[in-house]
Amino acid sequence: MTHTARFTLDPAFTVGESGPRLFGAFVEHLGRCVYTGIFEPDHPAADEAGLRTDVLDLIRELGVTVIRYPGGNFVSGYKWEDSVGPVAQRPRRLDLAWRSTETHRFGLSEYAGFLRKLGPQAEPMMALNLGTRGVAETARAMRRVDPGVELVACGSSSRAMPTFAAWEATVLAETYDLVDHVSLHASYEEQDGDRGSFLASAVDMESFIEDTVATCDYVGARLKSTKRITLSFDEWNVWYMSRAQAEAAAAPQDWPEAPRLLEDHYSVTDAVVVGSLLIALLRHADQVAVACLAQLVNVIAPILTEPGGPAWRQTTFFPFAQASRYGRGQVLDVRVDSPTYDTAKYGEVPLLHATAVRDPRSGAVTVFAVNRSQDAALSLEVALYGLGVTRVAGHSALADADPEARNTLDAPDRVLPHEVAGTVLQGGxxxxxxxxxxWHLIRLV
Structure with missing residues (x-):
């Protein structure tokens, strides 16, 4: 049985502008994200700086903008002085966060060079160690050096924390006039075979965003401030944390360099969820100023590499790349009328999750959509008013008869987006x- 979902698009009803910073990523000194990921001087494809050019090409194709660095948990014991100066003189340190040895062969100057190689779209976003060092009145000190710096405050970060909202309010009460954004982190995984709830993960993400906005607005109201704090969703992804815990228990205890950690291999199902999370971010483009996929290479990442060998795209690469390419512009307000299904975690959830973005220069409209049904096709009808588009320029989908299909070293192109026939625009x-x-991308011009 085929169900039908509907919504209306009208340029008079918008969410806000989706900027490039919504398509950021995260590089941490964790596992093989840096070493044998983006940086491998002995690799046949390495450039003069030791950066893997095959990986650089894939990152550009992915469309990543802001790149957060150097952690994560790693930054909790980080001394930036260790990562500058002549490489041969940089100290080796035991990284307590990930029980590894950090060589500092890749440091702050190498990170800056990495950004330059990616091009002008790549912005730095630095995570600061305020755990084991730092000055009092940190935000004020940084603003004295650079009045234009943008600052992100960290509260509980996770909605699952018992301190969530209360601690955010406490932190913001002290920093509201000094910071620009507040940090959010979320990761999702399929648990106990509950794929229906997993496919609805964006329900939690959207609630998390809305609850954090409400907290920020509450503090602003208490302070009688006209300033608006926006959100930095600077860690988000599908992450099989239960696997990571088992992996940690079995990990070697000899403090290795760049061990294989958190190298999730993503399926079609995971890619559909990532696409849905991207839709959630776009649907809140007026509230989320920055978002960073965690992470970029090898570690819960859209790109995998082998030391001395190839690099390839995971299934999750494709929705991110498509959203980054076509998801910048005016986000239209989408209110879906969709059949629902029951989930254990979130109750009744729409089968359709969707948004749309209008390019202000060309007038082209891109519809992003996810069908959460595991066994039935979904008919989509979209009424268009005042948009000036006349035809379907393309309809791309990511799906597979095997929801567990993955791209691997031996079959790097097993899962690819495919064109969908029969999509039409008639009579508006x-x-x-x-x-x-x-996961679907439909282009209208």
Missing amino acids: TLRATLEPLS
């Missing part, structure tokens, strides 16, 4: 069929 209505468990 877009009609398409969304196959089960799928």
